[in-house]
Amino acid sequence: xxxxxxxxxxxxxxxxxxxxxxxxxxxxxxxxxxxxxxxxxxxxxxxxxxxxxxxxxxxxxxxxxxxxxxxxxxxxxxxxxxxxxxxxxxxxxxxxxxxxxxxxxxxxxxxxxxxxxxxxxxxxxxxxxxxxxxxxxxxxxxxxxxxxxxxxxxxxxxxxxxxxxxxxxxxxxxxxxxxxxxxxxxxxxxxxxxxxxxxxxxxxxxxxxx
Amino acid sequence: xxxxxxxxxxxxxxxxxxxxxxxxxxxxxxxxxxxxxxxxxxxxxxxxxxxxxxxxxxxxxxxxxxxxxxxxxxxxxxxxxxxxxxxxxxxxxxxxxxxxxxxxxxxxxxxxxxxxxxxxxxxxxxxxxxxxxxxxxxxxxxxxxxxxxxxxxxxxxxxxxxxxxxxxxxxxxxxxxxxxxxxxxxxxxxxxxxxxxxxxxxxxx
Numbered sequence: 001x002x003x004x005x006x007x008x009x010x011x012x013x014x015x016x017x018x019x020x021x022x023x024x025x026x027x028x029x030x031x032x033x034x035x036x037x038x039x040x041x042x043x044x045x046x047x048x049x050x051x052x053x054x055x056x057x058x059x060x061x062x063x064x065x066x067x068x069x070x071x072x073x074x075x076x077x078x079x080x081x082x083x084x085x086x087x088x089x090x091x092x093x094x095x096x097x098x099x100x101x102x103x104x105x106x107x108x109x110x111x112x113x114x115x116x117x118x119x120x121x122x123x124x125x126x127x128x129x130x131x132x133x134x135x136x137x138x139x140x141x142x143x144x145x146x147x148x149x150x151x152x153x154x155x156x157x158x159x160x161x162x163x164x165x166x167x168x169x170x171x172x173x174x175x176x177x178x179x180x181x182x183x184x185x186x187x188x189x190x191x192x193x194x195x196x197x198x199x200x201x202x203x204x205x206x207x208x209x210x
Numbered sequence: 211x212x213x214x215x216x217x218x219x220x221x222x223x224x225x226x227x228x229x230x231x232x233x234x235x236x237x238x239x240x241x242x243x244x245x246x247x248x249x250x251x252x253x254x255x256x257x258x259x260x261x262x263x264x265x266x267x268x269x270x271x272x273x274x275x276x277x278x279x280x281x282x283x284x285x286x287x288x289x290x291x292x293x294x295x296x297x298x299x300x301x302x303x304x305x306x307x308x309x310x311x312x313x314x315x316x317x318x319x320x321x322x323x324x325x326x327x328x329x330x331x332x333x334x335x336x337x338x339x340x341x342x343x344x345x346x347x348x349x350x351x352x353x354x355x356x357x358x359x360x361x362x363x364x365x366x367x368x369x370x371x372x373x374x375x376x377x378x379x380x381x382x383x384x385x386x387x388x389x390x391x392x393x394x395x396x397x398x399x400x401x402x403x404x405x406x407x408x409x410x411x412x413x414x415x
Contacts, residue, residue: 076295093276
């Protein structure tokens with residue numbers, strides 16, 4: 001399969017693009033990883049279906065917007081979205097739960113300009129949101145996992161990659177969060193870091209601010 | 211035979227799309243509605259202490275989007291193949307972007323402030339989301355009135371439900387968006403939907 005089949009347009013950042021890149025890496029799927037700086041965005045924006053990025057473009061030019069929609073689509077194509085409808089739904093439930101926490105960070109902590117207020121929001125985020133979130137992820141894992149590692153069943157899915165990426169991104173932004181996750185995700189993180197395809201990608205990917 | 215139970219409050223909120231999907235599919239389910247006081251004693255039974263929750267053959271699933279997508283897939287209301295399903299998801303996500311801007315405004319306690327924020331939302335925020343949705347409908351909708359392909363999917367049901375909240379802010383809003391107006395009319399014309407809309411409980415939101 002030539003990389004002309006698939007084009008992924010996003011900024012030269014991890015942010016909302018990295019999950020799809022990880023899924024494509026895990027799948028061993030080649031694609032054109034089109035990255036641009038903010039300065040180039042005015043050139044790309046009019047070519048993007050909703051004037052937003054990321055966008056996935058198929059060989060025939062059809063475009064898909066929306067980061068999680070793109071991720072789910074490539075995951076399904078790659079067999080990383082569950083073996084039946086119920087497994088896919090359990091995966092979606094884990095993804096949505098992680099998404100809620102990411103959105104809380106990006107709406108309450110990240111944009112806060114006032115230093116004092118930001119510290120307050122961060123403390124609340126760490127003490128309340130993250131604590132509850134780790135509990136919730138644990139509950140879902142207990143209900144849906146068949147082994148000690150992966151969130152759903154006994155196979156890697158894009159839910160695992162989303163939690164992996166989100167934890168990494170959060171650790172980079174807020175090192176204080178480190179202790180919060182305890183040991184319960186270590187088997188998962190180890191498995192992902194040890195996955196041959198993913199390891200290859202992680203070793204080679206550009207280092208970006210976030 | 212599969213069993214379906216939907217647990218939610220006695221409102222439309224984040225539960226109504228699932229109910230619309232069940233209606234469109236003519237699928238029997240237990241429509242469990244808890245009043246606020248009742249909910250307290252059931253909270254610990256739910257995976258994340260939240261609702262809606264779908265119980266499918268005894269397995270509990272949280273998160274409204276996951277529930278809606280699961281049901282739509284069960285009843286062939288999700289798109290005919292992976293790519294169509296992705297287009298449906300893209301429309302749903304775009305609707306979510308729109309409503310996520312409105313939810314904080316709805317939570318605003320100060321009446322005067324809420325009025326101000328609503329005005330700004332209607333003037334500055336909402337139009338671009340509605341334009342985006344019309345754009346997606348025209349691009350993915352194969353020339354018809356449904357968002358993706360030529361068939362009803364849960365994207366249409368989701369838009370129908372969310373639009374009802376928007377109409378409460380401005381009942382004429384869709385006069386400027388003829389494609390969206392027509393889309394909603396096609397949804398409510400579907401016989402099973404029409405019947406459900408006629409008979410469903412009237413709730414505040």
